[in-house]
Amino acid sequence: MSEQIFISYRRADSTSEAGRLYSSITKELQGGTVFMDTAAIDVGTEWAQELEDALTAAQIVLVVIGPDWLRISDEWGMRRIDQPQDWVRREIERALTTDKKLLPVLVKGAKLPPVDKLPESIRDLVQWQAVDIRDAYWDHDIQLVLQQLRMEVETTQADRGEMGDSQVYPTPPPEKPDPLSEEKISIALGASLASWKIVSSPLPQDLTKVRTELCRSYRFKSFSDAIGFMHQVAPGCDIAMHHPRWENLWRTLNVYLTTWDIGHAISDRDIQLAKYLDHAYGEFPGAAID
Structure with a gap:
């Protein structure tokens, strides 16, 4: 190559x-x-x-x-x-x-x-x-840096037909990605994202519609650590041009990921951001990892 x-x-x-x-x-x-x-x-x-x-x-x-x-x-x-x-x-x-x-x-x-x-x-x-x-x-x-490079390199490989069906196909913004199939989501959750799950709920702006999200809870040693983690990963979310919905409950941070511009479905953007957040959590000194 x-x-x-x-x-x-x-x-x-x-x-x-x-x-x-x-x-x-x-x-x-x-x-x-x-x-x-x-x-x-x-x-x-x-x-x-x-x-x-x-x-x-x-x-x-x-x-x-x-x-x-x-x-x-x-x-x-x-x-x-x-x-x-x-x-x-x-x-x-x-x-x-x-x-x-x-x-x-x-x-x-x-x-x-x-x-x-x-x-x-x-x-x-x-x-x-x-x-x-x-x-x-x-x-x-x-x-x-690696988040941006993975997206660029893997997109090029996908265009060349170099990636297998079991791998994720990141599509960088501003292009709209395709919703991932249930099979590809299951493959991701069964491997590197085993701590995440799929949840569905009514869309607050329109209760007749449903949003599908990836969800995971992160636990920290203190409230300040939870806020510090959010502050630390925020630049990465900005660079990826993709942002989580999250809830802070004392020392717990509940994170929800979905792609709103394809109908609040799960896409490769959510998979990549979940991987980035998991890596950051694994390196974060204030994480309460069991």
Whole structure:
């Protein structure tokens, strides 16, 4: 499989974080899916051409931005980002002009640069929603990145006919997904989502209609932990553009997932978000896991 994910970064700004990101993605999504120059270019290969080929083949470009990403200059004091031959600038320009998906990844406390401080050719970078990966919470925050990558890679594989019938077929927003069949829901609940169940109830806005939801209860050590968990996973829900209905009862959080724009039925969006929430709960220090 050709590399579908391209990691763009500045060596003087975020080499270690980019390498850690590469390792995490490779471990989760299998080798051959992600390209990073120092890891993917063989000795003796034409370096510039290899970068061009990998960027052309990629479906998604991760732009790793550290605190010095914008300010790094050459020996004459000129910002590298202002130089047309700068590789980071060229990578972003190519991604923007070929309609690739971009995902800015902020590390070491960095923020997205002000739009007026960027060259005009790459100002659209700031229009893409960024993910902040905090060093102390790497294992949690990396899930926000992996969630997006799974959706992109698996959708591409589904288009190519590379996925089996027993696997989930995520369709990223804003496209509407299809409701999952009872068989596929049963497969998911019988495997990695065994703690979830299906519930049905009247739709509050229209009592003549029924909503079908995935439901699970999470228990915590304290009320503050329950609220803290909701706060921690909220950015992931925003990035997935899919949000739960939840009820907080002291130390218990009841979560309900359904896809409203297909008639309040269960779709792949709900399966993916349930997996993300379960992983976050397993890593959350305030979880009251039996």
